[in-house]
Amino acid sequence: MHPSASQQIQQPKKTRFTRFLDTVEWLGNLLPHPITLFALFCLAILITSGIAGYFGVSVIDPRPEGAPGRAADGMIHVVSLLNAEGLQKIVAHLVTNFTGFAPLGTVLVAMLGVAIAEHSGMLSSAMRGLVMGASKRMVTLVVVFAGIVSNTASELGYVVLVPLAAMLFHSLGRHPLAGLAAAFAGVSGGYSANLLLGTVDPLLSGITQTAAQMIDPTYTVGPEANWYFMFASTFAITFMGALVTEKIVEPKLGKYSAEEASVDLGQDKLGSLTDLEKKGLKAAGFAALIVSALLALTIVPENGILRHPDTGLVAGSPFLKGIVAFIFVFFAIPGFVYGKVVGTMKNDRDVIDAMAKSMSSMGMYIVLVFFAAQFVAFFKWTNFGQVFAVGGADFLQSIGLTGPALFFAFILMCGFINLMIGSASAQWAVTAPIFVPMLMLVAMRRKPFRRPTVSVTR
Structure with a gap:
């Protein structure tokens, strides 16, 4: 008599750490x-x-x-x-x-600017250009880094970078799952770390300010408060993510054979930048430089109009208090310039449609903010x-x-x-x-x- 299938298949004994993760998952599902x-x-x-x-x-x-x-x-x-x-x-x-x-208006305003850059295709093209331009030796570092900075555009990294990294690793003869893991580590593990201020920063700083005012009603927290930590974390997470991918994840996946791929992941499927997209990115970069130069004129000189009117310092200045407005401008203008060059944004209606689509996706956030605001107030x-x-x-x-x-x-x-x-x-x-x-x-x-x-x- 043959033993039953259930007897033949021996379930591996769960480790203590696996049981801990199962408990955490069970608790999370209860919430x-x-x-x-x-x-x-x-x-x-x-x-x-x-x-x-x-x-x-x-x-x-x-x-x-x-x-x-x-x-x-x-x-x-x-x-x-x-x-x-x-x-x-x-x-x-x-x-x-x-x-x-506080987080309600700041996040919505910042998202309006990011929406223009995202729906024009500028952010997607910039990410593809960054990853595809990496050398074979640096590709893991670049993929993790691109995943980290992608949170500037909210969930764009999941949609664009994760599949792109898998295809890129395949084209280099490396396991696509390693590329997918590296990108996912950057996008998820590096969420909130960035070289630039994004839409998450006004949200969290607003909550922090409301909490701090329970002790000091005059206390203010700007979106830039955590920037130094975000900046340093970007590089720390990049190197750590690349190290784990190359030394732990990829060796465990074993040797990869291109014939194992179930779909065509060839170089022609990687979505390389077209000449028009490259031209659009150059124009957007030039527009960003102009915006940065004009902004510098208002804060670098000692008598800059956006410095603090009494102390002449940047601390507590209109510039820092209005940082969300500059996030909006910094994404909106280059995004529109890119869209104008490549043809994704022909007139003001396209800009308005992009902003409207962005706001339509914020419904769940607005409902969450309503109840969170009542909780904080109570x-x-x-x-x-x-x-x-x-x-x-x-x-x-x-x-x-x-x-x-x-x-x-x-x-x-x-x-x-x-x-x-x-x-x-x-x-x-x-x-x-x-x-x-x-x-x-x-x-x-x-x-x-x-x-x-x-x-x-x-």
């Missing part, structure tokens, strides 16, 4: 949609604030007397929204919470952000977790959350209102640890 998650968070804040307000939960405000936002009695009280006054506030500010949410009104920040800062000081170790632990925590909540805006809207004020208080305190200051009056 509802991010929009539903924010709606549930809002409901939880209403109920919890009612309970905490009833018992009079409060903490001592660690900020010095006279600091912006500090109450006269030096206490931070949890404010209940589960009463008549709370309901009135919610109803009166439901719309303004949404329209006044969190701020109840003073939960400040209460958690004080308690968290006390706890971190008590265990001596400060400095680089604190940031390393925070990065690990965000990385774990990212396994279950993939959306950058959703994840940061949840974590920022708690951890940004907490880290601000840790940085403000330069004195020995005090006992936790939470008090309950009932």
Whole structure:
């Protein structure tokens, strides 16, 4: 008697790490949609604030007397929204919470400019030109690098670069899956890292600013705040992605034979740039240089009109405050010039159609922002952000977790959350209102640890 098929096929024993990943996947699948998650968070804040307000939960405000936002009695009280006054506030500010949410307008304006560059074909052509022009020796580095910078145009890297990299590797006699993996690592792993500011930066900086203003109502965070880290991360991720691809991924795939390809992945299918596209890119590059030169005239001279009117510095200047407008211009003008040269944009109607198509794809984001804005507003009104920040800062000081170790632990925590909540805006809207004020208080305190200051009056 022959053993059954189930007996013949021996399932390999799962490693401890594989079981961990299975658990993370299971937990992630349990989570509802991010929009539903924010709606549930809002409901939880209403109920919890009612309970905490009833018992009079409060903490001592660690900020010095006279600091912006500090109450006269030096206490931070949890404010209940589960009463008549709370309901009135919610109803009166439901719309303004949404329209006044910093990431909403900034992202939409930036996307209008990127839309022109994307729908004209400029970004796709620039990416293809960058990858196809790479030498055989540098192709892995260039593919990962192109994947990282592609997030300037949102999801373009997934659509254009990932299949292009697979075809390019095949043409060089290398395994297409290695090229696909390298491109995917750049696009996904390098998301938010870039040499330029993109549409994600205004979104995240706006959430950070709203969270920081729980401690300091005058605090401002510009889209450029994280640029130095993004710039350095671009090169770090490029080299790391190329190293992993060539030393780990590609050897594990084994030797590749071109005959194994199920479809024609030949050189003629790579979509090389035409002469017209090359001409369009040159014209777009020239337009970008002109825009950059005009912009430099407003900020480089000591009396530049976009410098700070009082200090004459770039810090706090109209230039930095209006950086989103320059993102719009920097993509819109070269994008239109490219489209005009190659014929994808003949008149103003084509430009308007491109911007309209971009806005039509932002529906899910707008719905997410509506609920995220309510969550952030509720969190701020109840003073939960400040209460958690004080308690968290006390706890971190008590265990001596400060400095680089604190940031390393925070990065690990965000990385774990990212396994279950993939959306950058959703994840940061949840974590920022708690951890940004907490880290601000840790940085403000330069004195020995005090006992936790939470008090309950009932």
